[in-house]
Amino acid sequence: MDGSTNIEVTVLTGLSEIPAAEWDACACPEALAGGRPADPFTTHRFLAALEDSGSVGRRSGWQPRHLVARHAGRVIGVMPLYAKSHSQGEYIFDHNWAHAFEQAGGEYYPKLQSAVPFTPATGRRLLALPGPTEEIARAALLQGAKQLCDSNGLSSMHVTFCTEDELEAGAAQGLLARSSQQFHWENRGYADFTAFLAELSSRKRKQIRKERTTADAFGGEVEILTGDALRPEHWDAFWTFYQDTGSRKWGRPYLTRAFFDLVQERLRDDALLFLASRDGEPVAGALNFLGRNTLYGRYWGCTEEIPCLHFELCYYRAIDFAIAHGLARVEAGAQGDHKLARGYMPVTTHSMHWISNPSFRHAVEQYLEAERDAIDHEIEVLTEYGPFRKGQQGDA
Incomplete structure (x- = not known):
């Protein structure tokens, strides 16, 4: 050559x-x-x-x-x-x-x-x-x-x-x-989530606000965890979520339990976990990874079906984080036409x-x-x- x-x-x-x-x-x-x-x-x-x-x-x-x-x-x-x-x-x-x-x-x-x-x-x-x-x-x-x-x-x-x-x-x-x-979400220099909503049609703004209100009513709190804030017990909870999602989507999970232990050991500064808990018990989580200009949504799971919490943790919290930290985009993974209505464009x-x-x-x-x-x-x-x-x- x-x-x-x-x-x-x-x-x-x-x-x-x-x-x-x-x-x-x-x-x-x-x-x-x-x-x-x-x-x-x-x-x-x-x-x-x-x-x-x-x-x-x-x-x-x-x-x-x-x-x-x-x-x-x-x-x-x-x-x-x-x-x-x-x-x-x-x-x-x-x-x-x-x-x-x-x-x-x-x-x-x-x-x-x-x-x-x-x-x-x-x-x-x-x-x-x-x-x-x-x-x-x-x-x-x-x-x-x-x-x-x-x-x-x-x-x-x-x-x-x-x-x-x-x-x-x-x-x-x-x-x-x-x-x-x-489907990716692009940051146009929004000051906050409200500024993003202002660019949507009235019907879509109302839909998103309703979904966020519904998710907020689940009766618990959402933690934003990265770096040293991540602890082994968080991965215990997320492994439970991941197994459930993996078994339903792929027959068996792709990743082993040991991978999440190594994320804690070697990659916790690269990881971002939105963890929803009620009465001290984790009920759902969305795992992301951080790039220089991009937030990469990767895995979601839950122990119970809670209305709109998937949208909140996987899409809206990701947008919130990207705006707050000046990231250019959110990549929310493969497929999913439902992302379109939530501001993620093809x-x-x-x-x-x-x-x-x-x-x-x-x-x-x-x-x-x-x-x-x-x-x-x-x-x-x-x-x-x-x-x-x-x-x-x-x-x-």
């Missing part, structure tokens, strides 16, 4: 094989001088917590195969990468691709997946050290992933929830672009895909072209039906 002949790409079977400082110099260089990373999800501490807790590994069907690019012995790029034996926990659905490939006599699994497990949050996947080697490091990581896929006879390699500029690097190497959709998210078989690649490419048109149309329609007053919608 032009300009990268002196780049060596190696495979790691776990984050323990690379010092945290070398990984994070590529994954979150913006945090080296202090402050938060753009997002915590590709940091060494987050990905290692998934591995060390057993949430990721052979049992889970996510086997680490992280790539490291070196130039003259120096780490200049890293890429979170996993060998997958299924398509669970990805939020970019390719089950139909797997079915079609296997119906034609192929073996779709295992495949390679560059992603943050169980985390549908947009962020960098080609993690290159800033500077003159940045472009060739990203190219070398992509080529290394493709070669790992092809040399092992794997059907495909997928890079999900990547950034738009990474799509250009992928297109240069023949990866197919895919569009999907989420945005395009991106992934890119390497399909080894030429005939199958052509079929997927045609599918993705039609899908992109459908996603664009859906976002246009949803934006038109958004809760903002006419004339405000396009900026939301």
Whole structure:
């Protein structure tokens, strides 16, 4: 490959094989001088917590195969990468691709997946050290992933929830672009929640006020917990919530109990928990993670159904926090048209895909072209039906 002949790409079977400082110099260089990373999800501490807790590994069907690019012995790029034996926990659905490939006599699994497990949050996947080697490091990581896929006879390699500029690097190497959709709340410099409500239609303002009043009547209090305010007993409560939600949505929870212990130990400054209690007993909680400019909503759970408390903890408290702390946006996770009425507007998210078989690649490419048109149309329609007053919608 032009300009990268002196780049060596190696495979790691776990984050323990690379010092945290070398990984994070590529994954979150913006945090080296202090402050938060753009997002915590590709940091060494987050990905290692998934591995060390057993949430990721052979049992889970996510086997680490992280790539490291070196130039003259120096780490200049890293890429979170996993060998997958299924398509669970990805939020970019390719089950139909797997079915079609296997119906034609192929073996779709295992495949390679560059992603943050169980985390549908947009962020960098080609993690290159800033500077003159940045472009060739990203190219070398992509080529290394493709070669790992092809040399092992794997059907495909997928890079999900990547950034738009990474799509250009992928297109240069023949990866197919895919569009999907989420709902994000954008901060327009609101002074407070009331200022946000003022930009909504009258009907939506009334609905949100009613929901907040209903939630407030649950008879307890809501704590906002982060950093040293988080204690082990909070994770005991949240584990109960998470198990209930996980068993209903996925059959079994993706994360192990040990992961939350490691969040307490290593990631409590990255975590933000809205915890609702009544008479001293936790009844519901919403777990978020903090980025430099974004609040990432991740998990919700409860021990009893309380009217509107889900909306309050997951959406309205997140907006309150973002306004109070000058954050630019709230990403409330995957799917959920119900978020639209609560001020979370549709945005395009991106992934890119390497399909080894030429005939199958052509079929997927045609599918993705039609899908992109459908996603664009859906976002246009949803934006038109958004809760903002006419004339405000396009900026939301």
